[in-house]
Amino acid sequence: MKKITTVSYLASCIALAAGGVQAAGFDIGGTNVTFGGYVKLDAMVTDADGDMASLGREFYVPSLTPIGGDSTTRFDMHARQSRFFFSTATELEDGSKITGHLEFDFMTSNNGNDQRTTNGYSPVMRHAFIKYKNWTLGQTWSNFMDVASLPDTLDFVGNPDAAIFIRQAQVRYTHGNFAFAVENPESTVTPFGGGARITTDDNATPDFTASYSLKTDWGFVKVAGLVRQIAIDDGTFDDEVTSYGLSVSTKVDFSNKDDLRVTFNTGKGLGRYVGLNTVNGAVLDANGNLETIDVTAFSVAYRHLWNDQWRSTFLYSTLMADNDTALTGVGVTKTTQSYSANLLYQASKKLMVGIEYKFANREVESGLDGDLNRIQFSAKYDF
Template identity: 60%
Template sequence: MRKPITQLCYGLSYGLTLCALPMSLAAQTFNVGETQVKFSGFFKLDAMVTDTEYGQLDFPARDFYVPSLTPVSGESEGLKYDTHARQTRFIFTTTTPLDNGKSINGHLEFDMMSTAGGDERITNGYSPSVRHAFFTYDRWLFGQTWSTFMDTSSLPESLDFIGNTDGAIFVRQAQVRYTNGNFQFGIENPQTTLTPFGGGARIVTEDSGIPDLVARYNFKGDWGSLSVAGLARQLSYDTGVVDESETAFGVSVSAKILLSNKDDLRVTFSSGDGIGRYLALNTANDAVVSDDGSLEAITATGAAVAYRHLWNERWRSNFVYAAFDADNNTDYTGAAVTKTTHSGSANLLYQVASKFMVGVELRYANREIEAGADGDMTRLQFTAKYDF
């Protein structure tokens, strides 16, 4: 006679206890001592056919849309087909009760999007990279996660890694964040990206002695949500010979508006001097080095709108348009830097079952540089995704 399936616990060293739960729960929750650990995530396969007007895309633009990498020159090389499972994601969350009656919560998350690809001839290995690693206690957050300057609710449902990339604030970094009601305040890791005088390869510095400072106000109602955020930062460049700094400011406004039939509209607008690292995947740098060695902040602006429509219980679509603009001083930056980018996409998603989705997405993108040259990219993307 078979015994009923019950929870089995094993004593480990250092006073830890690992409990194996019934199979229906084992994939999600287990205990390590007093800490409850939950494992979740998804598997995702992407297959893409990409055509560029000029040249050829390089990593990481072969795997997801990067506005600054759309070619504006070179010989057209025809269609390119790529398949990867890089967006597959694994998430561990923890909750530990404390002796003061409160609890402390942790979040650790991995994917494989930002690391160099392995050998596609045989093994197709991807190195995992940390997306989030933080813990929260009471009103405080400590660790790496989305910047307080970013509103994740404004991101559209897209098969692409981001979707509204040209107009999106998109940064994950180490920080300390305090939340009080609708207000959030972040002290975040500083980093400066510079265009050298006359143009050329990006300069990345770690010279700031002041963290990036963010304040955000979030409001939610029956109609949806609204978020307003401000950013203040110091741009710094210190070579031992040159020691320059510049103050930078930015603002971001975003909203998610709920419509009938569970449709929604998501909009975002961001602008500022010296916010290039935060906007459109650093399409423009924060500042340019002038002829006398000082820093001049670059004004960058991005906007996006996304409409999500449910056709019925199984089918839904998302229509997205996003644009980016940089106000470059070409006397300093040269004419090869990006002036504008924009992209539009539409997808059709089919919910096969509650945890299984397939879909197709068409994207068109354009980039123009200050010299006037521009180039297009068109991509058709197919996706299969299993959430757990």
């Protein structure tokens, strides 16, 4: 059985996240530097049961699917997903190597959003990390996440209902196929009876993650675990609770070059780690004590290659929250789900255009729900 180390697995995931194309390197004072990225245009028409927050009009955010409003149709166009990165590699005096990676995009920038004239957006840091021997230090994808199992979609994430999607500062140690990390903590809490989300950073410990990745002749599989503390100490409430989760993902390669990508995530208090924080990690009871909220999510994506230039992905993704409505109220999200299908044309190695349809639904504990229908066109140039 052919295996792959976690170090090389992480490297391949970073290349995938950066667009999979790197420019030729050049040397500066003994350091090899490469530059790459992509330019991407997204244009979409969205029909939803109510008006949407601006972020949800730029890519699919499950918690922003509106409920109970009048049907609205909106057209949006942007190039904010475009990104660029610098990677460096330096050989040290003892023959070992240290590498660095800096990557930016404009997707979640809050600066310069003036669509009347310039449409200017400030760069936002995605990755900033160094790697030395078995160590990774800096900001990158969480060790609890599997980038390589994300579906081949035009949407920014593709399967955010089910995906673990987190970039944060961490210290990671790898040994063979195993990886262990301490990562930056942050938590979200629902007030007793429901209401505006409380974001808290009162942890006394980091988030702890561990993973095992295995490459085989038929694809790969990754199993990851998370243990963390959810804490609040804001002068009114003072409590903490332990949260934990399990993530299993796989990509199965078929002989005709098609593939199947599956992810399954479950746990107590997963909160921000899954569903783009659709569900909070914990809820306060009447006495000001924290109780974790259970969440289970999964997605299945089948990618079919029609020929060397045309391909499609068919995707289903869902998230299910086990809310105690006596604590959370009935206005919180109970389930989200989405379906999508696309047709992508690889005009050349570095140029892709495509069209994608997505349907999404969100239901709250009261039984009310809302739908979203979106058609998206994209063009992407890797450099």
